[in-house]
Amino acid sequence: MRFDVYTPLLLSLLLPVISPAIGRRVAPALAARVLTSAAVLTAAATTWSLVLLATALLGDAPPVVREARENGRPLADPVPEVIGIAAGVALAVVMWRVHRAVRAERGTRRALRRLCAGHPADTELIVAASPVPQAFAIPGSPGRILVTSAMLSALEPPERRVLFAHERAHLTHRHGILVTAATLAAAANPLLGPVRAAVTFLVERWADEQAADSVGDRGTTARALARAALTAGRARPACALNFTDRAVTRRIAALQTPPPPRLWSAAAAVLALGTLPALLAVDATGDLFGLLGSVLA
Amino acid sequence: MAGTDSRGRVERRSAGELESEVLASLWATERPLTPAEIQAEIGGGLAYNTVHTILKRLYDKGLVLRDADGRRGAYRPAKNAAELTAEAMHEALDRGPDPIAALQQFVSGLSPEEERALRDLLGRGGL
Numbered sequence: 001m002r003f004d005v006y007t008p009l010l011l012s013l014l015l016p017v018i019s020p021a022i023g024r025r026v027a028p029a030l031a032a033r034v035l036t037s038a039a040v041l042t043a044a045a046t047t048w049s050l051v052l053l054a055t056a057l058l059g060d061a062p063p064v065v066r067e068a069r070e071n072g073r074p075l076a077d078p079v080p081e082v083i084g085i086a087a088g089v090a091l092a093v094v095m096w097r098v099h100r101a102v103r104a105e106r107g108t109r110r111a112l113r114r115l116c117a118g119h120p121a122d123t124e125l126i127v128a129a130s131p132v133p134q135a136f137a138i139p140g141s142p143g144r145i146l147v148t149s150a151m152l153s154a155l156e157p158p159e160r161r162v163l164f165a166h167e168r169a170h171l172t173h174r175h176g177i178l179v180t181a182a183t184l185a186a187a188a189n190p191l192l193g194p195v196r197a198a199v200t201f202l203v204e205r206w207a208d209e210q211a212a213d214s215v216g217d218r219g220t221t222a223r224a225l226a227r228a229a230l231t232a233g234r235a236r237p238a239c240a241l242n243f244t245d246r247a248v249t250r251r252i253a254a255l256q257t258p259p260p261p262r263l264w265s266a267a268a269a270v271l272a273l274g275t276l277p278a279l280l281a282v283d284a285t286g287d288l289f290g291l292l293g294s295v296l297a
Numbered sequence: 298m299a300g301t302d303s304r305g306r307v308e309r310r311s312a313g314e315l316e317s318e319v320l321a322s323l324w325a326t327e328r329p330l331t332p333a334e335i336q337a338e339i340g341g342g343l344a345y346n347t348v349h350t351i352l353k354r355l356y357d358k359g360l361v362l363r364d365a366d367g368r369r370g371a372y373r374p375a376k377n378a379a380e381l382t383a384e385a386m387h388e389a390l391d392r393g394p395d396p397i398a399a400l401q402q403f404v405s406g407l408s409p410e411e412e413r414a415l416r417d418l419l420g421r422g423g424l
Contacts, residue, residue, distance in 0.1 A: 118378035125317035130383035135403035
């Protein structure tokens, strides 16, 4: 217990460290899936560890302690009181963060539904008559693609095909769900923030690869990205926004090299790293209940 | 680039996808387009009749209009719904980082150096 309950917290430091390398070397579809799964498992395990640590405070409750002495068995305090309290506070923060993330997700969905208003239900493309170059997928059944008129007129016809193929890939492979899952994991465990960032980047790479496949030309795909990025860059002052994470240039560079391989061994390692905290948390649960049981019996 | 695709590739595009492409080509230009012009713009061996059928479907949905005062047979996009959508989008964007920033946008911003690098690539056809 003493060991297992803290290890998930330590292991969750490792996942963010390896996720950038996984994102670079492994096929984006595989990497996004395993990183998200590992992040969700890890976040569940660390949250549960906090629950266990906070619950262990029960062991410090006077009747429990008294009983432990009466049985003639000196009870080694499994969790120092201060850690139990800290865990309780951390748990409250986690709950608040998850609640906030869920509310933000709901807000996004509501805003998106409003964007679809007034457009026929059986039409894929929703055009917004706007001078701001924008394009994004609107998940749902059916999923829609919103593109502004400014973005449409900036792109050549084959590049528009790339844009549509890219957004369709987001919808077909339900990237919204992956990103939401990674977002909630990072809300529950802030240490997983970099994993969330990696997943967000990987679903874009994944959609780029799908688009390159469907138009049959990586060069055209890269050109579409470059032109869209330049158009978007012109429309808003670069210094006013902190968007400059080199994401687009990295995506374009990736399209100028062959697609990365599906490295199953690396994927398995990531999954193992995600499963381990969960197993340890389960083990720690058994220990805690055993301990409380022996005291309270 | 247009027209270099094989016929097979075009046939694999679904009716819904072609509809998006036709609608997009009407929005991409300032002036109304005839079916023949759309056919030339989209390329890829798309049959004239197919373009015509798609335009009719878009017209029935109220997404395109027949150009009344311009050339006969030319179409232009209907703006009403698109303007409302733009208003809702700007409103959502103005409200702060959420909710649109949370979406997977096609591209995000660039630093000045990146912009120069991309412009070079596009300019010399290096992509």
